[in-house]
Amino acid sequence: MPALPDGEPSPEDGALPEWVHGSSPEGFGVYLHVPFCRVRCGYCDFNTYTSSELGGGASQESYARTALREIDLAARVLAQAGRDRPVGTVFVGGGTPTLLPVDDLALLLDAVRDTWGLEPGAEVTTEANPDSVTADSLASLADAGFTRVSFGMQSAVPSVLATLERTHDPERVPQVVQWARDAGLAVSLDLIYGTPGESVADWQRSVEAALACGVDHVSAYALVIEEGTRMAGQVRRGLLPPTDPDDQATKYEIADALLADAGLGWYEVSNWARTPEQACRHNLAYWRGADWWGIGPGAHSHVGSGEQAVRWWNVKHPRAYAERLGRGVSPAAGRERLGAQDVALEQVLLRVRLREGLPVAELSPAGRRAVAGLVADGLLDGRAAVRGNVELTLRGRLLADAVVRALTD
Structure with a gap:
């Protein structure tokens, strides 16, 4: 996992600096990080943990209650700075958020709603793996107020999924997409291109399989082999070939052509949507520099604009995160002003x-x-x-x- 950025110490009460005090017309989003996975994929360097990596003082079972404490802290801090206002987007990411019971995810969303309120038509997204949901759980998420789900499909080719160490059956993807749509949820599929051993035909098959599901949003990311991951070790030992930029460029062009032919236009380099309204508004808020508060271990936050902004990041391990909130202090590890x-x-x-x-x-x-x-x-x-x-x-x-x-x- 990458190290946290350098920065100045963040105050234990989490108070925002005076230069960001005052109301803002910009949008406000909330990111909720759920740092748990059943297994760690070999290419992943996200801030996630399997049950064997958690240790004492942190657990999936207690996580939602711990995160509620940071929501309470955020409410106090933003109110003191005059920056509290209704939330336009909520994004639950990970990890695999849907490893938590639906009741826990609903509890967190209810806390956001009760604390700040949701704007009319707010976008509420959760990430999910295809093997971490059921028809009933997706219906319950929709009943709780979620409006959108982003499935980590990655590929439709079993050998590519095996190289990525993904655990789901690709034949399950159309089924979970249909379940989500039946529940009234908008659906996005995430794909990865450039996996070692993936042919051009493999990639075209994956894009076509995603489109065959009838989704209105697709994200496609070039595989980056990060230092410290298991896949980086495999490449270093010659067990896997390194990624090829020319191969990845070809696959990007294939994806863009297929998606465009199916009526999905690019709105960000790695993201395509059928209409502007179906673009991911939460991610657009990041790119446009809006305010957001990141809840959870390793989550980042940003308030203000330009030089009159501050951003900060939480301690990474769930145990340290729970310990700090248990003592009534901010989980922020540091902050900076650009x-x-x-x-x-x-x-x-x-x-x-x-x-x-x-x-x-x-x-x-x-x-x-x-x-x-x-x-x-x-x-x-x-x-x-x-x-x-x-x-x-x-x-x-x-x-x-x-x-x-x-x-x-």
């Missing part, structure tokens, strides 16, 4: 990934001068640039990091 240069970089880094892009006028003078060259290289849309906006082409999406460097150097 300087002007960092803010400018992040604005470009995040917003250029969106189909809506960002205004050329918001770039630095050097960034504005770089636009023409990026258009000539086929990385930015020329017509959009004439209108005064920075928007990626398909080639630009494949080389988004290079575009960001050119716009911010």
Whole structure:
């Protein structure tokens, strides 16, 4: 797992600095991290734990009650800063949130609703594995107020799932999607491309299988083999080949073409939706710099905008998280305020990934001068640039990091 960022100490009472006090017109989201998995997949470096890794002082059974204490803390802190307001999006991620009983997930959502209220039409999402839900549990989630579920499909090919150490049967995916739709839930499927040993035909089969489920949202992520993971060790020992950027680029182009032909348009480099209303509003809030509070071990939070913002992150282990809240202190491990240069970089880094892009006028003078060259290289849309906006082409999406460097150097 990656280390927590460096930063200054966060106060034990969790109080926000004075520069972010006051009301804000920006949206407000809540992220709830459920850090449990039945098994740890070999490629995963998320902040998750199996039952054997928890140790004393933390458990799945007590987790929801522990997280309620942070919700209470957040309520006090935001009220003191004048930043409390109804919640527009809730996202329950992990880990595998649906390892918790539905009653626990409903308890957490009820606490968010009772504490801040939900905006009319609020988006409430939970992640799930295909083998961690039933028709009844999905119906109960919908009854509790969830509106959306994101299934970790990853692939439709058994050999690829085996390399990723995923445990579900790919034939179960259409069934759980239908159960979710029958319950009235919007459904997204997550896919991963570039797994060692995955052929182009394997990938096309996976995208087509996802589309055959009739979903209105698909996320597709290039596999990144992170240091410290079991898969990184397998690559280092020669048991698996490393990822191939050219292969991943080809597979991205295949996905984009298939999804577009099926009526799903890209709205962020790794995300496609049938309509703008079916885009994930919670993730859009991250990319657009809205306020959010992250509940749970290792969760990150952000309040304010630009240089008048603060972000912080919680201790990572569920045991340390429970211990701090049990003592009545904030679980935050550190926090930071970005300087002007960092803010400018992040604005470009995040917003250029969106189909809506960002205004050329918001770039630095050097960034504005770089636009023409990026258009000539086929990385930015020329017509959009004439209108005064920075928007990626398909080639630009494949080389988004290079575009960001050119716009911010």
